[in-house]
Amino acid sequence: xxxxxxxxxxxxxxxxxxxxIQLVREIVEMKPITEIPRTPPYIKGIMNLRGEITTILxxxxxxxxxxxxxxxxxxxxxxxxxxxxxxxxxxxxxxxSVMHVPESDxxxxxxxxxxxxxxxxxxxxxxPKEGYExxxxxxxxxxxxxxxxxxxxxxxxxx
Numbered sequence: 001x002x003x004x005x006x007x008x009x010x011x012x013x014x015x016x017x018x019x020x021i022q023l024v025r026e027i028v029e030m031k032p033i034t035e036i037p038r039t040p041p042y043i044k045g046i047m048n049l050r051g052e053i054t055t056i057l058x059x060x061x062x063x064x065x066x067x068x069x070x071x072x073x074x075x076x077x078x079x080x081x082x083x084x085x086x087x088x089x090x091x092x093x094x095x096x097s098v099m100h101v102p103e104s105d106x107x108x109x110x111x112x113x114x115x116x117x118x119x120x121x122x123x124x125x126x127x128p129k130e131g132y133e134x135x136x137x138x139x140x141x142x143x144x145x146x147x148x149x150x151x152x153x154x155x156x157x158x159x
Contacts, residue, residue: 002102013065023082054087120148
């Protein structure tokens, strides 16, 4: 019997990605962000979210993905444990769904994509066509947000 992984599917730069639902505190509509001068381009600024100052990151910049969205965006706010105790939110183009994915539909081999990709990719999720379990409709890149943010914080402390 298959074990299941619960993920959030979101869109960024026209592609679909996933991250562990356990890392997500909440998903909010885009709100005004206060920019902080002289910060790296991936730090969009800060916002007051229910009385807590939350750092807002551009996932586009962190992953070197071209920004293609002119519409309304969402912010995925992570639990503090995912971001070394800090309040962090990430701007994404859209959030599509929460899914239970069987482990058998996840390819954990990230070899052959280069070391930088392996630093943030947990695996590739195969989403089957409805009614055709053997046929893949699309692929989701399953991001290792904890590792990506750990490297972000390490870079920020060095810089």
